[in-house]
Amino acid sequence: MSAYAGTGRLIRLAVRRDRVQLPIWIAGSAAVLAAGVAAVVDEFPEEAERVAALRGAGGSAAVLLMRGAPVGTDLGATVNFRNYAFMLVLAALMSTFAMIRHTRQNEETGRAEMIGAGGVGRHAGLTAALAVTSGANLLFGAALTGALLGSGLAADGALAFGAACAVTGTAFAGLTAVAAQLFQSARTANACAATAVGVAYLVRGLGDALGERAPDGIQVTGTWLSWLSPIGWGMQVRPYGEERWWVLALPVVLLVVCVLGAFLLVGRRDLGAGLIPDRPGPATGSRALLSPLGLAWRLNRGLTLGWVIGSAVFGVGVGSLGRTVNDAMSGNTGASKLIGQLANAGGADLVDLFFAAMMNVFGVLAAGFVVQALLRLRSEEAGGPAEAVLATAVGRARWVASHLACAVGGATAMLVLAGAGAGIADAAAGGDTGVVTLIGAGLAQLPAALVLAGFVVLVFGALPRLAVTLAWAGLAVSIAGGLLGDVLGLPQAVRDLSPFRHVPSIPAVDVSAGPIVALVVTAAALAAAGTALFRRRDLTS
Secondary structure: OOOOOOHHHHHHHHHHHOOOHHHHHHHHHHHHHHHHHHHHHHHOOOHHHHHHHHHHHHOOHHHHHHHOOOOOOOHHHHHHHHHHHHHHHHHHHHHHHHHHHHOHHHHHOOHHHHHHOOOOOOOHHHHHHHHHHHHHHHHHHHHHHHHHHHOOOOHHHHHHHHHHHHHHHHHHHHHHHHHHHHEOOHHHHHHHHHHHHHHHHHHHHHHHHOOEEOOOOOOEEOOHHHHHOHHHHHHHOOOOOOOOHHHHHHHHHHHHHHHHHHHHHHOOOOOOOOOEOOOOOOOOOOHHHHOHHHHHHHHHHHHHHHHHHHHHHHHHHHHHOHHHHHHHHOOOHHHHHHHHHHHOOOOOOHHHHHHHHHHHHHHHHHHHHHHHHHOHHHHHHHHOHHHHHHOOOOOHHHHHHHHHHHHHHHHHHHHHHHHHHHHHHHHHOOOOOOHHHHHHHHHOOHHHHHHHHHHHHHHHHHOHHHHHHHHHHHHHHHHHHHOOHHHHOOOHHHHHOOHHHOOOOOOOOOOOHHHHHHHHHHHHHHHHHHHHHHHOOOOOO
16 A cells, blocks of 8 residues: 555545634635735825835834834835735745644644554555645645735736745645654644744744844845744745745745655654653652642643743833833834834823733733633543543532633733833843833733633633634634724724734823723623533533
8 A cells, every 4th residue: 555545535535624723714814915005095195195105114124023124115015014024924834834734733632643554554644634735735835926916906916925834834845844843742743843943934034023124224235043943934035026936935945844754753752642752750749739720730731831931031021121212213203103003002102112012912921821721621522531530539610720720820920020120120230111011011011811711711611612713713812802993994983803913002091990890891791601511512522
């Protein structure tokens, strides 16, 4: 029997499993891009307005870090600056999630063993996963190209935009294929692949932030760091800015190397095992593991410490930029307006707007951590450990509350340390915003994360098989409406659906207790409803 026997049937099975998730991801991304184009047309109809905004952005290391370097001043180049990096990340995340779902997750749940008992070759599963993910990336790129062409933008830039997103996504599919061979747990492999996306984005951002600014004050040439990142390669294609088509070869080469490596590695391990085995535990367990809270903390300990340490380090980096932002962008109304949109505020001091915008980003990170931590409920249920725990005297509500407490505690620690790190670094650089003020600004973001936590518990209790998809979709919608609503020109009703829209943007605005109380009450109601629904349903695999 060929090692690739049964590949066609596995492709059909994977397409059927993803018949809802991938189309929603692709169509949603294209819709967001189309909205972004409409927002640029509405906000910057004249070139002089675009030049003012892009000149301010080109002089800010923080904006370059987040969005990439401007490539020109026409309409397409402005759309590129405001949307391109975000679309590259969406393509990369779509690929990593899909690859893990059809490779390592199949092995962890036993589905691959059952399928392998039939006429299926050793390499069929990996081949099918790569085929489906690559096809999804082609559709992703085509949808983005169609959105740009439908908005009346030039064809060359639209093709480069879509092609770069598609090829970048397939490169991350190759990286994820390797990660799936290294780790035994789907959760670890997914975290490794998602971390690779984050590192690639950060390296690209540092390369742009440290780049050389052209005499026109707008275009920026990134440093060599940008060329170390697959997302940086995508940015270097420069749609709507003298496209460099040859750069598309770099992610293709990475894909080929990774695919060859993944097929080599898959033959060197047993089904269900990883090349990096899980460490054996101690001979005796801690007494803390006898309680559901202790067990929940042990399961989430590594994840929590990673997010908390990362937030603290990121906070120090943000705090060190406060004075730089003031020196570089003071008096630039275009830049102030742009940062004000990110901060959901306006009319305040530029440094206060910058810190408010950055605290919104920390709020999104805390919400992302909460979603990831609480989805452990679903993986414990689907994998079987939850059934063993709930067969003891531990009640379902107590089990859910234990994981909820760990998630909320971790998010709180993230926001406190991020604010403290930013405040200390700002003070060391001569700023006067204050450590306590920035800790408060960080904690003000917590209610939005709590609403996302309540939403995850609700979908876990109501629709367990769709919990993962709905939880991440909820976070994506919240980000699009809350942080990017103004930038994308979304209707006010859509923006107001996001909890991030209602948290106070400290220190740019004063604290208002009403929205905070409303968010906390909403979060409690969602969590209570989700727990009640979980108590009334059967466990599902």
